[in-house]
Amino acid sequence: QKEVEQDPGPLSVPEGAIVSLNCTYSNSAFQYFMWYRQYSRKGPELLMYTYSSGNKEDGRFTAQVDKSSKYISLFIRDSQPSDSATYLCAGGGGTSYGKLTFGQGTILTVHP
Amino acid sequence: GAGVSQSPSNKVTEKGKDVELRCDPISGHTALYWYRQSLGQGLEFLIYFQGNSAPDKSGLPSDRFSAERTGGSVSTLTIQRTQQEDSAVYLCASSLGGVGDTQYFGPGTRLTVL
Numbered sequence: 001q002k003e004v005e006q007d008p009g010p011l012s013v014p015e016g017a018i019v020s021l022n023c024t025y026s027n028s029a030f031q032y033f034m035w036y037r038q039y040s041r042k043g044p045e046l047l048m049y050t051y052s053s054g055n056k057e058d059g060r061f062t063a064q065v066d067k068s069s070k071y072i073s074l075f076i077r078d079s080q081p082s083d084s085a086t087y088l089c090a091g092g093g094g095t096s097y098g099k100l101t102f103g104q105g106t107i108l109t110v111h112p
Numbered sequence: 113g114a115g116v117s118q119s120p121s122n123k124v125t126e127k128g129k130d131v132e133l134r135c136d137p138i139s140g141h142t143a144l145y146w147y148r149q150s151l152g153q154g155l156e157f158l159i160y161f162q163g164n165s166a167p168d169k170s171g172l173p174s175d176r177f178s179a180e181r182t183g184g185s186v187s188t189l190t191i192q193r194t195q196q197e198d199s200a201v202y203l204c205a206s207s208l209g210g211v212g213d214t215q216y217f218g219p220g221t222r223l224t225v226l
Contacts, residue, residue, distance in 0.1 A: 043219045044203070046216075049214065088155065093211065097167055098207065098212065099145060102147075103154050104154040105154055
């Protein structure tokens with residue numbers, strides 16, 4: 001079993017839809033969680049960073065962490081075609097020297 | 113300022129050849145990470161540098177893989193006697209150096225082993 005599980009999709013939604021992306025993790029030592037967005041043939045770029053359980057909002061994006069159930073989510077409101085990308089969740093912390101453990105990534109397409 | 117850069121962007125090699133992949137981190141970033149992204153897989157950690165030292169090499173898949181970092185800056189990942197299963201995108205990331213600091217990724221090197 002992978003430490004971070006993520007449904008690879010693909011997920012296809014119409015423009016304007018609310019998108020929900022989810023991951024589960026098994027490593028209790030994880031202290032912080034990140035969502036990266038990766039466009040085709042590009043490197044991942046940080047989208048959201050959360051350090052504790054709860055919600056964090058940034059514009060159209062909301063990251064949610066529930067450490068009791070080891071569940072992390074990313075919500076995208078009013079999705080746009082420019083949001084079409086692969087979304088990667090990651091956990092880190094504990095004795096990991098800062099290395100991140102990533103999920104498989106979810107491929108999202110937002111069609112006009 | 114300049115981000116993380118990697119070279120080459122694409123590399124095609126024959127099975128059994130050695131390859132070197134280069135990473136130039138963001139200036140002033142003391143931490144440097146190498147990850148590998150294979151088709152259908154997420155990013156897999158390979159090695160972590162703090163300065164020129166590598167306290168965590170736990171992700172290197174075999175002794176054919178090695179990496180070094182010089183001057184606390186440029187890093188080179190070397191794969192000897194390449195195999196087809198080494199085909200992947202190799203990504204480098206750097207951060208300021210504290211645990212939990214944001215990692216900034218380069219565009220990656222796409223390696224194809226024929």
